[in-house]
Amino acid sequence: MSGRKSALIAWVIVLVFFIAWEIGVRLFNLPVYLLPSPSKVFVTLSQNVPMYWLASLITLGEALTGLVLGLLTGFLLASALVMKPGLEGGVITLAILVKSTPMVAIAPLLTIWLGFGTLPKVLITALLTFFPALVNILNGLSQPDPALLDLFHSWDARRRDIFLNLRLPSALPHIFTSLKICAPLAMIGAVVAEWTGASGGLGRVMWLAYTNLNLPYLFGAIFILAVFGVVIYWSIDRLEKRVVFWQVINDVELEK
Amino acid sequence: MTAAVSLTELSHGYNGKTALPALADINLEIPSGQFTALIGPSGCGKSTLLRLLAGLLTPSSGEILVNGIKPAKAAAAHQFLWMAQKPALLPWLTVEGNLQLARRMLSGGKLRDYSNKDILEMVGLAESLVQYPYQLSGGMQQRLALARLMLLDAPLWLMDEPFAALDELTREHITAEFGTLWRLSTPAVLWVTHHIHEAIRLADRILVLSPRPGRIIGDILVDIPRPRVESSPAFQTLLVEVRSVLSLQLNGARQ
Numbered sequence: 001m002s003g004r005k006s007a008l009i010a011w012v013i014v015l016v017f018f019i020a021w022e023i024g025v026r027l028f029n030l031p032v033y034l035l036p037s038p039s040k041v042f043v044t045l046s047q048n049v050p051m052y053w054l055a056s057l058i059t060l061g062e063a064l065t066g067l068v069l070g071l072l073t074g075f076l077l078a079s080a081l082v083m084k085p086g087l088e089g090g091v092i093t094l095a096i097l098v099k100s101t102p103m104v105a106i107a108p109l110l111t112i113w114l115g116f117g118t119l120p121k122v123l124i125t126a127l128l129t130f131f132p133a134l135v136n137i138l139n140g141l142s143q144p145d146p147a148l149l150d151l152f153h154s155w156d157a158r159r160r161d162i163f164l165n166l167r168l169p170s171a172l173p174h175i176f177t178s179l180k181i182c183a184p185l186a187m188i189g190a191v192v193a194e195w196t197g198a199s200g201g202l203g204r205v206m207w208l209a210y211t212n213l214n215l216p217y218l219f220g221a222i223f224i225l226a227v228f229g230v231v232i233y234w235s236i237d238r239l240e241k242r243v244v245f246w247q248v249i250n251d252v253e254l255e256k
Numbered sequence: 257m258t259a260a261v262s263l264t265e266l267s268h269g270y271n272g273k274t275a276l277p278a279l280a281d282i283n284l285e286i287p288s289g290q291f292t293a294l295i296g297p298s299g300c301g302k303s304t305l306l307r308l309l310a311g312l313l314t315p316s317s318g319e320i321l322v323n324g325i326k327p328a329k330a331a332a333a334h335q336f337l338w339m340a341q342k343p344a345l346l347p348w349l350t351v352e353g354n355l356q357l358a359r360r361m362l363s364g365g366k367l368r369d370y371s372n373k374d375i376l377e378m379v380g381l382a383e384s385l386v387q388y389p390y391q392l393s394g395g396m397q398q399r400l401a402l403a404r405l406m407l408l409d410a411p412l413w414l415m416d417e418p419f420a421a422l423d424e425l426t427r428e429h430i431t432a433e434f435g436t437l438w439r440l441s442t443p444a445v446l447w448v449t450h451h452i453h454e455a456i457r458l459a460d461r462i463l464v465l466s467p468r469p470g471r472i473i474g475d476i477l478v479d480i481p482r483p484r485v486e487s488s489p490a491f492q493t494l495l496v497e498v499r500s501v502l503s504l505q506l507n508g509a510r511q
Contacts, residue, residue, distance in 0.1 A: 145342075150312055153311070163359060
């Protein structure tokens with residue numbers, strides 16, 4: 001199926017979903033404090049553009065900074081483990097420990113220690129994203145094509161040369177996979193962190209709307225988060241197709 | 257003159273010498289400049305022998321010398337070049353990028369004076385300079401792998417069934433081209449193959465390995481002037497001789 005056709009089908013599904021939702025709310029006469037209709041949510045959104053815009057900027061800023069921090073930490077750790085394989089057991093155990101600690105438990109603690117500003121949100125987002133980044137990137141860095149590895153060894157290539165010329169480019173598809181996994185996680189991390197106490201951001205908007213039972217406001221923020229999720233995923237996907245062009249070609253060949 | 261390859265009492269087993277023996281009691285000397293083909297049934301340790309020579313494996317026992325030194329040192333001194341069935345090209349680099357990377361990696365050795373363009377012309381890829389490996393046919397990809405052999409003046413080429421994955425016609429063409437490239441500097445070659453015809457067409461000497469654990473059970477000199485014509489009586493006689501050694505060992509293995 002062509003990309004354009006599948007995109008069209010996806011849009012039709014979204015449209016049908018909204019129409020069904022609108023009809024359902026009107027048909028069953030659902031009160032707005034239980035489930036607002038999409039039209040009501042869109043009106044709320046259009047009447048509060050500056051407020052949502054500012055909140056979005058704050059959340060996006062936190063999510064992106066945390067994502068970069070998490071990915072960078074994951075990448076640097078994975079690189080260190082590939083260059084010095086003996087460290088793997090210890091570092092992975094520590095990483096699993098961090099991963100297994102529930103974020104909802106850590107988030108309020110960080111807010112108490114570091115205040116209502118940006119830092120605790122960035123840290124939570126980084127903590128949430130670093131483990132999938134570490135595991136995926138480590139996987140990519142440690143599994144280059146064995147035939148290529150043999151070739152580099154037959155050249156007596158230095159470990160650094162093998163890393164830069166073989167392992168790193170071979171890991172690019174894995175790096176993009178971790179980006180696709182971590183980007184939505186970063187948004188979740190930032191919003192959850194804002195719920196535990198913040199002076200701004202979409203999480204803060206949602207929390208205020210929730211405590212006031214103002215569901216159109218709450219759904220407005222959810223809609224924005226959903227759109228961000230789609231746009232970020234789509235952008236990463238486009239970038240991946242450009243950067244890891246050989247992988248895309250191989251996939252197309254396999255499908256044939 | 258130092259032998260290109262010298263093996264003394266070489267044995268190798270996976271998971272230790274006795275667990276899964278791959279090679280047993282190999283004594284062999286390949287003089288410099290000799291083209292040696294190594295044939296034998298699947299799993300007889302041909303590729304293992306090549307990997308041992310390239311320093312990609314450490315032998316369970318015995319001694320390996322490549323140009324008079326241990327494989328690890330030979331690799332560091334760029335005394336040999338390696339080519340396998342898979343062309344081992346970096347998919348993110350262009351044809352020239354692949355060649356240039358190999359040049360950089362081999363810069364510690366005795367590089368030849370050929371430019372990248374000269375070499376790509378030799379292997380018929382001058383027009384494909386900026387193409388990526390996925391844009392090349394299987395034959396062209398192996399030509400690019402061949403091009404890397406032209407970068408360095410190495411005394412030994414280790415070739416592990418380099419053209420086995422190609423179709424018959426392409427293989428014949430590329431094998432002939434390989435012969436021409438080899439004659440430019442005549443390094444010693446250890447060529448692993450399944451094809452008796454190919455072995456006779458190319459080699460000065462054919463070594464036959466027994467089924468696992470591999471032992472040398474045939475050492476046949478190919479005393480036919482090049483270019484070799486398959487229909488010639490000498491070619492046919494040798495074909496029968498190699499086949500009989502191979503079938504003897506297979507029958508022996510079955511009994």
